[in-house]
Amino acid sequence: MKTQTVARFERSVDRTGEHHIWTGAIDAVRGTGRVKVGGKNLTAHRVAWEMACGELPAGAKVLACPDVAACVRIEHLRLDGLPAKGRSRGRKGGGSMREMRPGVWKLSVSARFADGSARRVHRTVFADGRTRAAKELASFVDEVDSEDGLFRREYSQLTVDAAIEVFLSEHLAQEKGREAKTIRDYRALHRKWFAPGIGARLVREVDKASLDRLFGAMRRAGLSGSRMNQARSLYAPFFRWAKERGMTTRNPMSNFVLPTSQYVSRERTPPEVEELSLLLREAVRIIPEVAPLLVLGATSGMRRGELVGIRRSRIDWRQNRITVDSAIDGKRVKGTKTRKERSFYVDSDTMALLQRLCDDRDQVASEALIPLHPDPFLFSLAPDCSAPMPPDYVTKRVAVLKEHLGIEDKRPETVALEDQALEVYRRPPAVRPSGRTGPSPTGGLSYREIGRQLGRSERWAVMAVAAAQRREAAAAVGRGLDFDGSILALRKFTSSELLDAGFNVSMVAQRQGHGPQILTKHYSKGRRSADRKAAEHLGRVVHGVADDVKSGA
Numbered sequence: 001m002k003t004q005t006v007a008r009f010e011r012s013v014d015r016t017g018e019h020h021i022w023t024g025a026i027d028a029v030r031g032t033g034r035v036k037v038g039g040k041n042l043t044a045h046r047v048a049w050e051m052a053c054g055e056l057p058a059g060a061k062v063l064a065c066p067d068v069a070a071c072v073r074i075e076h077l078r079l080d081g082l083p084a085k086g087r088s089r090g091r092k093g094g095g096s097m098r099e100m101r102p103g104v105w106k107l108s109v110s111a112r113f114a115d116g117s118a119r120r121v122h123r124t125v126f127a128d129g130r131t132r133a134a135k136e137l138a139s140f141v142d143e144v145d146s147e148d149g150l151f152r153r154e155y156s157q158l159t160v161d162a163a164i165e166v167f168l169s170e171h172l173a174q175e176k177g178r179e180a181k182t183i184r185d186y187r188a189l190h191r192k193w194f195a196p197g198i199g200a201r202l203v204r205e206v207d208k209a210s211l212d213r214l215f216g217a218m219r220r221a222g223l224s225g226s227r228m229n230q231a232r233s234l235y236a237p238f239f240r241w242a243k244e245r246g247m248t249t250r251n252p253m254s255n256f257v258l259p260t261s262q263y264v265s266r267e268r269t270p271p272e273v274e275e276l277s278l279l280l281r282e283a284v285r286i287i288p289e290v291a292p293l294l295v296l297g298a299t300s301g302m303r304r305g306e307l308v309g310i311r312r313s314r315i316d317w318r319q320n321r322i323t324v325d326s327a328i329d330g331k332r333v334k335g336t337k338t339r340k341e342r343s344f345y346v347d348s349d350t351m352a353l354l355q356r357l358c359d360d361r362d363q364v365a366s367e368a369l370i371p372l373h374p375d376p377f378l379f380s381l382a383p384d385c386s387a388p389m390p391p392d393y394v395t396k397r398v399a400v401l402k403e404h405l406g407i408e409d410k411r412p413e414t415v416a417l418e419d420q421a422l423e424v425y426r427r428p429p430a431v432r433p434s435g436r437t438g439p440s441p442t443g444g445l446s447y448r449e450i451g452r453q454l455g456r457s458e459r460w461a462v463m464a465v466a467a468a469q470r471r472e473a474a475a476a477v478g479r480g481l482d483f484d485g486s487i488l489a490l491r492k493f494t495s496s497e498l499l500d501a502g503f504n505v506s507m508v509a510q511r512q513g514h515g516p517q518i519l520t521k522h523y524s525k526g527r528r529s530a531d532r533k534a535a536e537h538l539g540r541v542v543h544g545v546a547d548d549v550k551s552g553a
Helices: 003-010 044-053 130-145 153-157 160-175 180-198 208-220 225-244 273-286 291-300 304-308 348-367 391-405 412-425 447-453 458-477 487-500 505-512 516-523 528-552
Strands: 034-037 040-043 061-063 078-080 096-101 104-112 118-126 321-324 327-329 332-334 342-345
Touching: 003 044, 034 044, 040 044, 044 061, 096 130, 104 130, 118 130, 118 225, 160 180, 160 225, 180 208, 180 225, 208 225, 273 291, 273 391, 273 487, 291 304, 291 348, 291 487, 304 327, 304 391, 304 487, 342 505, 391 458, 391 487, 412 447, 412 458, 447 458, 487 505, 487 528, 505 516
Parallel strands: none
Antiparallel strands: 034 040, 061 078, 096 104, 104 118, 321 342, 327 332
């Protein structure tokens, strides 16, 4: 190529970075460089190739850099359309890759087990170009070739129980970074419903018929559709993962259809304003340490983990605003459910309540001569407010309040067993054997004996008797309440109240920390007051039409 052409070409190339960018004319559609050579319009990357490697063979073309279309660096370009004899074959054992759809590549590598047998293993990866996919393939080959790789002969001999444990602890927890609670829930689900049926079998022995029977058992037991969806969310990726690692040659979950659930949910509506007032008033008396948290939950609609995770530094006392950027899961601080920070205004009465709470906690720490934590939690049981109030503690205390009001949502068999524990507790004491000295017995059976008789622990017996007594006291008062008094119900109350009052859906969704679709599907619930207004409106419309018909007749 002529020296003048080369010089003119180089004046339009920026070679300062990893990609050598063409700065001249650009194709508006493809983004590649354009340059005129010998009276012909050519692509800049073709000219760069011919300058370095000579004229192209007939039928061949230069493909642009997959990452930056305007790049003319020779190492980032490749040829296509060469005759068969001119093509170079990849190195043996280097694997292969194929783009299944834009950005999704299937990698294939030949794995060799310790006994010398070979097997083709596959992996699907997300890559935004051929260069990135090639790097993923090289990493995949290194993993297969390594002595501690996943593709071991003994993997084909794993039982379902053992494979599930590897899948949960190594793949989901370490490689995918799933939440610890999700791992625990999956493990408990497998042990309860699937381990008895297929846990001891080899992974390759599990077929669709076996899974149909197990999912059918869940259906007959009355489990909800969401619970069966949770099981599918575990086993569908598990069998894909197992197939990639040579544990099985088939995926019994492919094209799997869940059975229709027989579970009939009993919808409990959020509290009305009067019922919420009663709930908060009784909370001050029964569970005073949790009452301020419930008030903030009702006025903000925050999730339980977000409520206990608020630090004082995230409260703007002058602007009456709270910023939510974290939540508590067990003893671990994590991001919010949507991984997004949000802030919102809070009414002045609630802010005054929170200020009094902080003043009380400061006084307790001062009287105990304990320095306050540099960034204290708003709700805490620790004297220095260094640790958040445990979410499970909040749930248990709210359960006590619900039992006091007679609105607990326990299963009928649980209520019956607690009532039986109370009946045994109240039995008259046994007659003391003749000749035995000491004070007369004061009751029927001890808590330990009650637990043993009902197949439970002593601690359960103590809690069961107390729960049954609270339920009995609530029935004696005769309030006849029937509403959901959980933390989640306060969140639903906030959504329903704001939407019923005519506030914008997007604004309500932003306060709640999710999208409008989730708001209307899961959190906006029709309360009885709104139902009554709807009935009265329809009645006025229908009977008004009927009166007009009568008067016209």
